[in-house]
Amino acid sequence: MIGTHVSKIVLILLFMFGLIPATAVQGAQAESGLAGLGLPELSITLTTSAIEGIPDQVDAGRYLVVVTVDDDVEFGGGVGFIQPVGASSEDVLAELAALAGPPPEADGASPEGSPSAADAHGDHEEALPSAMFDSIYAGGTGVLSGQTGHVVVDLTPGEWIAWGEDPEAPQSPVIFQVTGDMPDNLLEPEAAATLVMGEYLIMVSEGELTAGSHVVRIDNVGAQPHFIGWVLLPDGTTEEQIGVVLDEEMQAEMSGAPPVYSDIDPEEDTMPVTFTGTQSADTSIWIEVDLEAGTHGLVCFFPDVSDGTPHAYYGMYTVIQVGE
Template sequence: MPHRRFFVAGLVLGTAACAKPAPKAAGPNVVTITAADYAFAVPETVPAGLTTLRLVNQGKELHHASLIRLKDGKTVADFQSGLQAAMQSHAPPPPWISFAGGPNAVTPGDTGTATQTLEPGTYVFVCWIPSPDGTPHIMKGMMHPMVVAAAQAPAATEPAAGLSIKLTDYDFAFSEPLTAGTHTVRVENAGAQPHEIVITALPPGKTLQDFMAWEKGGEKGPLPTGKWLGGVAALDAGGHAQFTTTFAPGNYLLLCFWPDAKDGKPHIVHGMAKQITVT
């Protein structure tokens, strides 16, 4: 997690007294989301402002917590009916649905985070990941509403990130090479449509080509991947968030599964899948 920063007043010249320390800089609110198969446990209401969304995967399958903001006074019932209509007609989601990030997929038993600023409004956490039977978890009831209420306390400042990754149509652009260790990474969607980033380790001997072959083969058999380290779920164009995770030396995949705005195919099919080596 980002370190808190402290500001200490300096000595005042010409006096023997020291100035009082300035107050601590406010840190982000922390909201824990517990994922099971197939439900979320989430606080009903949280304050607006800088927030670390902490996903704890207590299920037996991969889960993420994709955050959806409902605009124009729309309700959760509107979201359910609008999503169903869009899926049946293969149409884009309604324009009052905003994709607001959230922690991406982590391995069962692990925890992932995403830190971002939440504006007041109505939100829904969703898991879009499919089960082995091909059914997305949302279709099994894995969604939960959350209200973000106006906060009374001053807003916290976003912590500094060690490096950044820009999501484009269709690539991941690093500000600098990724090295082993714990990193806070700023993710910016510089593309023209929603994108996500999810990171998974590759077992020894496995490559991006193995993963793509598994994907194109109907996702049959065991995943040719290792531990899933999280990332940031779908962000609208111009959106940004941060995540923190630890990288051991080895090979990793960066993936975006979000359906394309033009043909509906996942962005990995358009080349938004990258293998990197961490040393």
């Protein structure tokens, strides 16, 4: 069961970030509002096969992570940070790699509507991955080819994995050590808006999103890990229309046929804005986003701890109007 649902993450990340040429994305690179705050910096380059620039050991702290993706990395990439808890880094990586496996056979789950709801309340003792759910996710950011992204994350003491934030990312994960104590007085970057994620919602809790380049704070106020896939939608798209796309994706997966979109075709009709690295409960990140005015869709596909169903199928998506 979990394989069936989890493979949705891969599918949807692919359609959001894999099938749309980077040149289609709006917005020029703006100067970083996060640089110059005096945060220690981690400069990372993504090549077609590697995550470069992470030392074997760094001091604990709140970092400005500057991620540059080489021009020849097709479709861009991303970096996220994971701290294994009660498991080895190898175990966590093995579970994440398994998410990238081929889509399993349809397993008799209901093809209509939200099969997840039935699963969630069922007697579900299948072996769900545990190392990946127990891990601490510090966040990260997605970046398009040839561009540079900025994200502020907390790296607490212990062993960490930097990975491509996608089980199918071509870059090998990097394991590194964070030592010393977390500083007491962590600087809080100023943000134009704060987004909160929880079960199962994404919403603006402070400030507002407007066109232009801004620092946005993202807090996970829920219990499970979450991330945000962020796209620009056709003007006036509603949450109901996103629900239709999700249902059609689910139906396609259950039947094994390619999806047939009755309304919005994600490949044709949406443009990627960014995605954020997965965050555990009680973590905050700050990212820079360059927003176009219009209708934006924010959605989380992290697998639910109960049954592996991506959170989007529990309603974790929202539409936000970004004004001029």
